Amino acid sequence: MLKVGIIGASGYTGVELARILSSHPEVELTVATSRKYAGQPLSEVFPSLRKRVDLLCENLPADELAERADFFFTAVPHKTAMDIVPPLLAAGKKVVDLSADFRIRDVAVYEKWYQEHSSAELINEAVYGLPELYRTQISEARLVANPGCYPTSITLGLAPLLRKKIIDPATLIIDSKSGTSGAGRGANVGTLFCEVTDGFRAYKVGGTHRHIPEIEQELSVLANTSVEISFTPHLLPISRGILSSMYAVQQGAKTDKDLQDLYENTYKDEPFVRICPAGTFPATQYVRGSNCCDIGIKTDQRTDRIIIISAIDNIAKGASGQAVQNMNLMNGFAETCGLMGSPFFP
C-alpha cells in the first residue's frame, strides 16, 4: 500500500481526495493537514467521512510531513504550494500539486498573471497532468501540475479540432459555467447560499480570469501556433460541475458525421472521455461525482461555426479525480484504479 498524504485537507478538493482515496485499493491515507482544523478528526470537519476516513487533521513542518507518507497531494492555494513542494521532492517524495504554481511553463507568464515565483527551477521539471495528452510524461514524473478545472474541460473539448486544424483558433469563444465548489470553502458573502441559489451570473468578464494563460498554453501546443481566446466564466447554482460551450469558425467544410467520427476515434480508448451520441450533448448532472469528461459536437450550418460542449465534475476530473488519475500513472497502478465509479444521477 502506498502511503499518501493530503496537504490542505479541509477544502473541497481535500474532502474529494479523501473520499476517492478511501475506496482506492492501492493506497493508504496516512496524513492530512489543515492549519485551521489541526487536532480535529477530518471526519468532524466533513461528517460525510465518518467511519470511512479515520484521521486527525495536523499542522506539520515539511520535514515531519515527509516522514509520514511517500506520495503527496498539495491541495493548497497557489503561492503556498510553491514553498511546500520543493522540500517534499528533496525528501524523495512524488507530488501532484493541485494549485496553479507549476502549470505555466513560462515563468514570465506565470508572474504576470499571478505573482513572483519562488521555485521557478521546478517549472521545467513539472509535467502538466492531463493524462489524455501527457500520459507518458506523467508516468515518469515526480512532480505533476494538476490542471485547472476550466482548462481541463476546454482542452479535452478542443484537442481533436485544433490538432487537425479544423477550426480557426483566432475565432475561439469559450463560455464556461462552473459550480460553486470551484470558489472554494472560504467564508465569503458572495458564495453564501442566499447569494447564489436561484441565480446565475458571469464573473471575471473581459479576459481577466487566471486560467486564461493556462488554457492558451495548452491550446497553443495543440494548434502548433499561438492561440488567444475570449473566455468568460459564469457561476452556476450547483455544487459540482463545469460545462464549457465553445465556438469557432471552421476551416474547410466538415459534416456533423465527420466531426462525430473524429471525436469518437480520438477518444475511443480513453476510459474517462465519453463522446455523446450524435445530436445529444453533455449535462453536468451526468458526470456528477465521476472522473468523466463528456463531449458533444455540432456544426451550425447557418453560420459555418462548430460548437463544442464539454462537461466535467469540477472537483473530480477538474481537480481531485484527475489528481488520483495522475497518482495512478506515477505509481504504476492501473490508470482507472479507484476512479471507475459511475456518475451520480439523480
Place this chain on the structure above:
Amino acid sequence: MLKVGIIGASGYTGVELARILSSHPEVELTVATSRKYAGQPLSEVFPSLRKRVDLLCENLPADELAERADFFFTAVPHKTAMDIVPPLLAAGKKVVDLSADFRIRDVAVYEKWYQEHSSAELINEAVYGLPELYRTQISEARLVANPGCYPTSITLGLAPLLRKKIIDPATLIIDSKSGTSGAGRGANVGTLFCEVTDGFRAYKVGGTHRHIPEIEQELSVLANTSVEISFTPHLLPISRGILSSMYAVQQGAKTDKDLQDLYENTYKDEPFVRICPAGTFPATQYVRGSNCCDIGIKTDQRTDRIIIISAIDNIAKGASGQAVQNMNLMNGFAETCGLMGSPFFP
C-alpha cells in the same frame, strides 16, 4: 377600470399575469380560461393566488369570451394563438399575444421555423412589443406580439452597439441561459425536479432554436443589414431568469468608458433598463420577479472583442411583465403602472 382577460391562465405566464394584474390599479381581471382546469378556481391551480385573485377557470368560445373583457392576453402556445386572436380583434378588443404567432414579419420565415400560418393577414398589423424600441407604434396598436424571452434579453443588450455599428454583426455569438419556467408547465420527464436540479446543459445546439429568426429580425433592423447569429440556449436549475452572454468583434477601437457612456445614455430614461456600474455585471437574482433588464458591458482588450451581458426575469420582462407594459401603453396608462416593484433578493 379596464376589464382584462387571460386566455390560457394555467401556465407560468398565466399565473405571472394574474399576479401582476392583481396589484394593478387600473385594471380588473374578469375572465381567465383554461381547458384543463375549467370550473376550478384559479387559486386552486395556483394557491399563491388565494385571497388575491378570485376567479374560476373557464373554457369559453370566442364570442362569449369577447363579452367578458375589453382587453386580452393570449398566453397559449403558438398555432393556438393564431386562431384565437382574430375573433377578439373582430369584436373590437385589443390583444397582447404572448405566443410567437405574430412576431415574425415575414410569413415565409415564420412558416419555415414554425408551421403554416392561418392568420397571415394580421402579421403586418401586429406591432412587435418591445417598448424600448417600438413605444409609439405599440401605443397605437390593437394587436401586439409580445417578444420572446431570449429575444428580449438579446435585443436590449445589443441595440446600442448595432445602431452605432460598433460591432461586426457577422461575428456575433450569443450564449444564453434560461431558467426552467421557460420550458412551461407541461408534465415532461425532462423538466422534473430531479432531472434539472444540481445540473446544467445546453439544448437546441447548432442554430435550431425557434427564437433565432425573431432575434435575427430585430437585430437586422437595428443593424440596418441582414444579421445571422450563432445562438445556443442552456437550461439553468433556477425557476426564473435569463442571462445572455454576447460576444462580437468591435469595429474601431472603443474604450470601456465609451461603451459605458453609450449604454447609460441610450437607456437613461428607460425605467426598466438598468446599466450596471462599470466593471460590474448582471445576475439573474438581481432582476427576479421584476420587469427590469440589467446590462453590463466590457471590452476584452486582448482579443478586440466586446462582451455584453444582459439579464431579465424570463416570465416578467421576458413575458408577462412586458405584456403588461404593452397593455399600459395601448391603453394610455402610465407605462410603469403596476410594474415598478423592486426585484426580490434574496
Place this chain on the structure above:
Amino acid sequence: MLKVGIIGASGYTGVELARILSSHPEVELTVATSRKYAGQPLSEVFPSLRKRVDLLCENLPADELAERADFFFTAVPHKTAMDIVPPLLAAGKKVVDLSADFRIRDVAVYEKWYQEHSSAELINEAVYGLPELYRTQISEARLVANPGCYPTSITLGLAPLLRKKIIDPATLIIDSKSGTSGAGRGANVGTLFCEVTDGFRAYKVGGTHRHIPEIEQELSVLANTSVEISFTPHLLPISRGILSSMYAVQQGAKTDKDLQDLYENTYKDEPFVRICPAGTFPATQYVRGSNCCDIGIKTDQRTDRIIIISAIDNIAKGASGQAVQNMNLMNGFAETCGLMGSPFFP
C-alpha cells in the same frame, strides 16, 4: 409622506424592508445605515435595488439619525438594538424593532436566554407586533417588538386551538423548517452554498433555540396557562420560507369540518392569513415574497392528534413585511398598504 429610516440596511431584512418601502405610497425612505458599507450606495450592496432605491449607506450617531426620519426600523442584532432604540424614542420617534430585545415581557426570561438587558424599562412599554393578536395596542404604540419568524408561524397556526382549549398544550410538538436567509448575511462556512444546497439538517436540537421563550410566552397567553413546547428547527435549502408542522393531542373529539370552520371563521377578515381548503396544506413556495401566512389543519383519526401546518415567508411576514404592517398600524395607514402583492410562484 412619512420619512422612514432603516438602521442596519445591509442584511436580508434590511434589503427586504427597502424593497417593500420602495413601492409603499405613504412613505419615503430617507436614511439607511450600515457600518460595513458606509459611503456606498445601498444599490451597490444590493444591485436588485438599482434605479429603485437611491440612497447611500451611512454610519450615523443616534442624534443625527433622529433628525433624518420620523420612523425607524431597527434591523440589527439583539443586544445592539437595546442601545439604539432608547435615544430614538427619546427624540420622539416611533420604532419597530426587528431584534429579539423587546419581545420577551419577563426580563428575567430574556436574560436567561440572551444576556443582560440594558433598557429593561422599555420592555413593559413595547408591544408585541403580531397584528392579528395585538392590533389595537400596536396602533397606539411608539415601540413595537417585531416577532421572530418561527414564533409568527407558530402563534398564528395555534391560536384558534389554544384559545378554545381544543388541544392539550402539554403534548405540543413543533417541527419547524426555515430557509437559509433566516441565518443572516454573515460570512460563515455553515451557510455557504455548497454546505446547504441539496441538503437538509436539524439544528439547535433539544429545546435550545432562543425563539422558545418567545413562542411559549405567546402560546401561554393564548392558552391562559403556562405552555412548554418541544421545538426543533431545521435548515432548508431555500432562501425564503418557514413551514411549521405542529402536533398535539386533542381534548374532546373534533371533526375535520369543525376545525376547518374554526380556522376559517377566526381568520376570515384577516388579509394576510389564508386557510387552505379542507384536505390541502401550505407550501412555502405559495407565500414566497408576500406577507401571507397560510395554514392547513387536519385530525389524525388513528392517533387522536391534530396536525397544523403553517407557512410564511420568513423575511416578509416573518420579519420585514410584518414590520411594515406594524408601521402602517402605528401611523394610521391602511394596514395592508404596500403589502398586498401576491406571492411569487413559480
Place this chain on the structure above:
Amino acid sequence: MLKVGIIGASGYTGVELARILSSHPEVELTVATSRKYAGQPLSEVFPSLRKRVDLLCENLPADELAERADFFFTAVPHKTAMDIVPPLLAAGKKVVDLSADFRIRDVAVYEKWYQEHSSAELINEAVYGLPELYRTQISEARLVANPGCYPTSITLGLAPLLRKKIIDPATLIIDSKSGTSGAGRGANVGTLFCEVTDGFRAYKVGGTHRHIPEIEQELSVLANTSVEISFTPHLLPISRGILSSMYAVQQGAKTDKDLQDLYENTYKDEPFVRICPAGTFPATQYVRGSNCCDIGIKTDQRTDRIIIISAIDNIAKGASGQAVQNMNLMNGFAETCGLMGSPFFP
C-alpha cells in the same frame, strides 16, 4: 460472477441499482427491462451510465427473463411486483423486491392500505430486508422484501429505544422529509422543477401515507407491543435524502450520555450505521450517494422528551443500496461489497 437482472430499470431506483452494480466486483448485470424504453440502450435513458453500463432495455416475458440471470431486483411499482416475482422464484431464482408487495406480514393490513394481493402465499416466506435487524434470515432467504425509504430511516433510528422500552411508544411523533426522487420518475406537474425548487411542503397529512403500516409493523416487533404513530411526510427541494425527526416521551430519566452510549454500542459493528458525536446531528448531504444511515440523539430536558434524528439517502440505503446489501447477504458475498464508498460532499 453472479448474473443479475434489474426489472424496471428506467426509474430512479433502477439507475441507482445499475450505478452500484457497475462497480460491484462479484456480479455482472446481464439484463435490464423497461417497457417504455425497450430497444434503447440504458445509457441513452441515463447518459450518466455511458461507457459504464452497456445494456439494452428489454421487455421480456417472465420465462425468458429467468433464463437471463440468476438473481433479480424487481424495481417496479407495487401490484406489478406481486405478479412478476412468483415465476422468478418458481424458476429457482432469488429476488429482492423493492416494491411494497411483500413487506407487510399481515395480508389483511396490506389489502387495507394497498389493494388485493395476488400472491399472498409468498408473504410468509418473504423476509423483511433490513439487515441490521434480520441479517440471518436474509442470508437464508430466496425472496427479500426491501424496506421502504421512510421505514428504513425510522426503524434504525428508534430500534435501540424501543427494544429497551426507554420511550412510551404511544407518544411517538415522526416528522419526515424526503427528497424528490422518492416521488419517482413519472411525468407529473407536481414534481416539475418549478413546482418543487425553492419550496417545501407536507403531504399525506393526517396518517394516510402507505408506509405507516410498514413502520408500525416493525416498531411493534421492536417494542414487543402494538405501536401506533403519527407520521407526516414532507417534500424537500433536493434529489436524494430523507431526514426523520422523531419525538417521544421518555419512560424513566436518561441522560444524553446514557443514550449516546446505547446507540454507539448498538451499532458499533454496523458498517452502515453511524452515530453522530454527542451534540451533533445528521444532515442528508453527509450521506448523499452512500449506503449510510446517520443518527443523532438528544433529550429535551425541559419537556422530558427524547429527540432522534436520522438521515439516509432515500435511493441508496432507502432503496437500491440496501437492496444490494441484501443481495450480498443472500449470495454469501461480503455484506459491504460494492457499498463502502464514502458519501459525496459537497
